[in-house]
Amino acid sequence: MPLDIVVGTQWGDEGKGRVVDLLSAGVDFVARFNGGDNAGHTVTVGDKTFKLHLVPSGIIHPHTIGAIGNGVVVNPAILLQEMEMLRAAGVTVSPARLVISHAAHLITPGHIALDKALEGQRGQGKIGTTLRGIGPAYTEKVARSGLRAGGMLQPERFGQAMRQHIERVNHTLRHLYQAEPLDSERIAQEFTEYAHLLKGYIGDVSLLLTHAMNRGQRVLAEGAQGTLLDLDHGTYPFVTSSNPTTPGALLGLGLGVNWVERVIGVTKAFQTRVGEGPFPSELNGDEAARLRGTGDKPWDEFGVTTGRPRRVGWLDSVLLRYAARVNGLTELVVTKLDVLSGLAALKICVAYRADGQELRELPFGPAELGQFEPIYLELPGWSQDVMDVRRWEDLPEQARAYVLQVEDLCGVPVRMVSVGPERDQVIEIG
Ligand code: IMP
Numbered sequence: 001m002p003l004d005i006v007v008g009t010q011w012g013d014e015g016k017g018r019v020v021d022l023l024s025a026g027v028d029f030v031a032r033f034n035g036g037d038n039a040g041h042t043v044t045v046g047d048k049t050f051k052l053h054l055v056p057s058g059i060i061h062p063h064t065i066g067a068i069g070n071g072v073v074v075n076p077a078i079l080l081q082e083m084e085m086l087r088a089a090g091v092t093v094s095p096a097r098l099v100i101s102h103a104a105h106l107i108t109p110g111h112i113a114l115d116k117a118l119e120g121q122r123g124q125g126k127i128g129t130t131l132r133g134i135g136p137a138y139t140e141k142v143a144r145s146g147l148r149a150g151g152m153l154q155p156e157r158f159g160q161a162m163r164q165h166i167e168r169v170n171h172t173l174r175h176l177y178q179a180e181p182l183d184s185e186r187i188a189q190e191f192t193e194y195a196h197l198l199k200g201y202i203g204d205v206s207l208l209l210t211h212a213m214n215r216g217q218r219v220l221a222e223g224a225q226g227t228l229l230d231l232d233h234g235t236y237p238f239v240t241s242s243n244p245t246t247p248g249a250l251l252g253l254g255l256g257v258n259w260v261e262r263v264i265g266v267t268k269a270f271q272t273r274v275g276e277g278p279f280p281s282e283l284n285g286d287e288a289a290r291l292r293g294t295g296d297k298p299w300d301e302f303g304v305t306t307g308r309p310r311r312v313g314w315l316d317s318v319l320l321r322y323a324a325r326v327n328g329l330t331e332l333v334v335t336k337l338d339v340l341s342g343l344a345a346l347k348i349c350v351a352y353r354a355d356g357q358e359l360r361e362l363p364f365g366p367a368e369l370g371q372f373e374p375i376y377l378e379l380p381g382w383s384q385d386v387m388d389v390r391r392w393e394d395l396p397e398q399a400r401a402y403v404l405q406v407e408d409l410c411g412v413p414v415r416m417v418s419v420g421p422e423r424d425q426v427i428e429i430g
Pocket of ligand 1: 012013038039127131132133225229238239240241275276
């Protein structure tokens with residue numbers, strides 16, 4: 001079957017971008033299916049590091065076409081900036097190489113202002129959003145009052161719709177949040193300009209990909225965020241407003257289930273999270289600082305989009321097993337194994353304790369995780385640096401045991417392990 005799907009199994013930032021980059025070599029299309037510029041993919045090629053938020057990271061390969069599906073929310077200003085950044089780095093970006101679904105919804109300054117106002121009002125109960133307008137853009141989509149990319153094909157009418165949208169937002173900002181209103185005229189003009197620049201890129205992504213697959217071409221579906229941030233299956237309400245899971249890929253690209261071959265789940269060798277919400281295996285102090293890194297290296301645990309230090313902890317295999325279930329994973333990729341080198345002992349959360357009971361499965365999904373105390377399995381660490389290892393059998397025995405333990409705990413075969421940020425710092429397994 002010609003469709004492979006890459007999903008994050010944790011709270012995002014698993015290293016999907018580099019897995020997609022690697023798999024892109026063998027596909028014709030790379031298609032983003034959810035989220036917006038809340039995502040951040042860091043891809044390192046030689047001495048160049050790209051930070052992409054919207055454009056599918058596969059576009060860095062000269063032969064792949066990037067598609068942005070209907071499940072994505074697009075901030076046109078950010079998209080245009082990214083297209084320019086890629087061009088400046090020598091990547092060809094043209095309508096022949098990038099297609100935006102006519103049914104993708106747009107993010108406007110109105111949505112960003114509402115995101116900020118809402119988070120401000122939540123106070124202590126805030127979600128810790130990326131403040132990119134994601135929630136309000138999806139809210140308007142569901143309320144059937146959003147603006148879709150296809151609207152940009154008629155710039156005049158689009159400008160008018162934008163003016164009305166900002167006026168509606170201003171009403172809410174003034175009366176609900178006592179916040180400053182926005183300049184609807186200026187924003188309408190700005191967006192009319194974006195419409196002229198982007199209209200050549202708008203297409204029917206579902207039709208494009210289906211035709212391509214019928215011709216025998218291959219498609220890689222690239223998810224943003226991760227399973228535990230899924231609106232339905234994540235740690236609600238501390239989630240994003242889209243579906244980063246496998247069903248989200250089909251819905252967000254307009255494709256049927258019959259095309260799917262592999263569902264590749266990406267997990268870090270440990271656990272991270274940005275923003276608020278429960279995290280049972282979270283670490284603090286020296287151990288946390290050790291896993292997080294200092295922020296000197298682009299792949300240290302600091303948010304690509306917001307620069308916030310990520311919360312870090314031991315791998316949680318209860319949640320990984322859950323992710324394997326709700327995504328229907330066929331295989332796993334474990335990233336950042338190198339970060340664990342030098343730790344004397346490693347822990348994996350294998351169950352929770354609550355009300356005197358030991359639980360190996362979550363009774364009601366991950367929303368109420370806060371009440372669970374992790375039960376750990378302890379494994380010996382390894383001291384060798386593994387960044388130069390390229391063959392499974394050359395990994396230290398303890399590193400192999402750690403990976404095999406992960407495989408055993410979640411019931412999905414591990415097909416690849418990454419040991420550094422470079423394209424070639426991977427170990428393929430069997
Ligand atoms: P939003 O998607 O900006 O509404 O943020 C909702 C939650 O998802 C917050 O906890 C964010 O930190 C988190 N989030 C959104 N995008 C990402 C991502 O790409 N990586 C990690 N966390 C994310």
